Amino acid sequence: EKGGYDYFMLKEIAEQPKAVADTLLGRIDAGGSLTLDEVRMSASELREVDKVVIVACGTAFHAGLIAKYAIEHWTRIPCEVELASEFRYRDPILGARSLVIAISQSGETMDTLMALRHAREQGSKVLAICNTNGSTIPRESDAVLYTHAGPEVAVASTKAFLTQLVACYLVALYLGQVRGTKWGDEISAVIRDLSQISGEVERVLETMEPVRELARSLADKKTVLFLGRHVGYPVALEGALKLKELAYMHAEGFAAGELKHGPIALIEPDLPVVVVVPSPRGRSVLHDKIVSNIQEIRARGARTIVIAEEGDEAVVPYADHLVRIPATPTLLQPLVATVPLQVFACELATARGNEVDQPRNLAKSVTVE
Ligand code: F6R
Numbered sequence: 001e002k003g004g005y006d007y008f009m010l011k012e013i014a015e016q017p018k019a020v021a022d023t024l025l026g027r028i029d030a031g032g033s034l035t036l037d038e039v040r041m042s043a044s045e046l047r048e049v050d051k052v053v054i055v056a057c058g059t060a061f062h063a064g065l066i067a068k069y070a071i072e073h074w075t076r077i078p079c080e081v082e083l084a085s086e087f088r089y090r091d092p093i094l095g096a097r098s099l100v101i102a103i104s105q106s107g108e109t110m111d112t113l114m115a116l117r118h119a120r121e122q123g124s125k126v127l128a129i130c131n132t133n134g135s136t137i138p139r140e141s142d143a144v145l146y147t148h149a150g151p152e153v154a155v156a157s158t159k160a161f162l163t164q165l166v167a168c169y170l171v172a173l174y175l176g177q178v179r180g181t182k183w184g185d186e187i188s189a190v191i192r193d194l195s196q197i198s199g200e201v202e203r204v205l206e207t208m209e210p211v212r213e214l215a216r217s218l219a220d221k222k223t224v225l226f227l228g229r230h231v232g233y234p235v236a237l238e239g240a241l242k243l244k245e246l247a248y249m250h251a252e253g254f255a256a257g258e259l260k261h262g263p264i265a266l267i268e269p270d271l272p273v274v275v276v277v278p279s280p281r282g283r284s285v286l287h288d289k290i291v292s293n294i295q296e297i298r299a300r301g302a303r304t305i306v307i308a309e310e311g312d313e314a315v316v317p318y319a320d321h322l323v324r325i326p327a328t329p330t331l332l333q334p335l336v337a338t339v340p341l342q343v344f345a346c347e348l349a350t351a352r353g354n355e356v357d358q359p360r361n362l363a364k365s366v367t368v369e
Helices: 008-014 016-024 043-048 058-075 110-121 136-140 159-179 184-205 209-217 232-247 256-261 284-299 334-351
Strands: 051-056 079-083 098-104 125-130 143-146 223-228 250-255 272-276 303-309 321-325
Touching: 008 016, 008 334, 016 159, 016 184, 043 159, 051 058, 051 110, 058 079, 058 098, 058 159, 058 184, 058 232, 098 110, 098 159, 110 125, 110 136, 125 136, 125 159, 143 159, 159 184, 159 334, 184 334, 209 321, 209 334, 223 232, 223 256, 223 284, 232 250, 232 272, 232 334, 250 256, 256 284, 272 284, 272 334, 284 303, 303 334, 321 334
Parallel strands: 051 079, 051 098, 098 125, 125 143, 223 250, 223 272, 272 303, 303 321
Antiparallel strands: none
C-alpha cells in the first residue's frame, strides 16, 4: 500500500502534484473562470458577506493563515483566522453576514467542530474545507468544498495541507470574481497560474536530494529556527511544526520582521535558520527586507538555509545553503515553498531514527479536546 515508499509520508509528499490537480479539477471552466456551486451561496449572498472568519487547528490553521492574505487581497473583505480551540471559548462577534470557513483534513477534529457549531448558532454560514467525505464537520456545515487529496495516512499532514491551500485560493478567487474587484485581471491571471501549479510542485519534488542531504547533516542539532514574511510567515510556522512533530526537535517559526523584537537573541554560531524568501518580483520591498534579515542573522553566525525563487540572485551571497523553488505569484508561493520543508522534516526524522508515519504522542484525528 505504500506504493514502494518506505513511509506513507514519503508517498503522500510525492502524491502532492496529483492531489493539487485533483482539487482543481472541474472547478475552473473552459473560459478560465471558477465554478464553485458547491459553496451553495447565491451571488447576492456572496456580495453581502462582510467578514470571513477561518477556524482550524494545527496544519489546517496554517492554511487558514495563508488564506487570510489571499482573501483580503482579492476580495477586500476583512478576514480573521483563529485557532478553533481559542475561538470556541471566546465570545466571538459573528452575524448573518459573516462567512465562517472551517478547515479540517479529517472532518472530525473536536475543537473545529465545536467552533462551527458555535458559528451556526450565531446565524453565520459555515463553509467546510475538508478531505474526508461524509465526515462530521461537512455534515454539520452549510456547504463543503472537498479537497481531493485522497486518504492521508501519515499523521503529519502534507498533501492535505497543499490541497487546503488550493481550496482556500479557490474560495478567495471565487469571492473576488463574484463580487468584482479592481483585481479582476489579476484574478484571471492567477487562476491560470493555479491551473499550472501542479507541474511546479512536481519540479520542486525532482530537486529535493540536496535538501535530504542537508537534513541528514543536521541530525544532531537541538534547535532549528524558521523565518518568513507575508505568506512566508505561515510557511515558516508550518516548517517548524513539521520538524517538532516528526524530528522531536525544538523548532520555532517567526515573522522575520519580529527578529529585533526578541528572537534575534537566540541566534548563535552554527544555529540552522531556514528563511523563506518572497519573490523579488511583485512585492520587492518585502524581498529586500528579508535579504537584510538574512544578512543580520548571518553576521551573528547563523547557518542560513535559504528558500528562494529561481533567478533571485540577491540572496546568493548570504545563503550557506540555497534551495531553489519555481517562480510563482507571491500569494501562491506557499504551494511550492512548503514542499522542501516537508522533505526536510521527514528526512531529519528518519536520520534520528524516529517513526515517521506515527510520531510519538500524536493521533491522526483529534476527536477529544
Ligand atoms: C500536523 C497535523 C495536525 C492537524 C490538526 C488538524 O501535521 O496533522 O496539526 O493538521 O490536528 O487536523 P484536521 O485537519 O483533521 O482537523
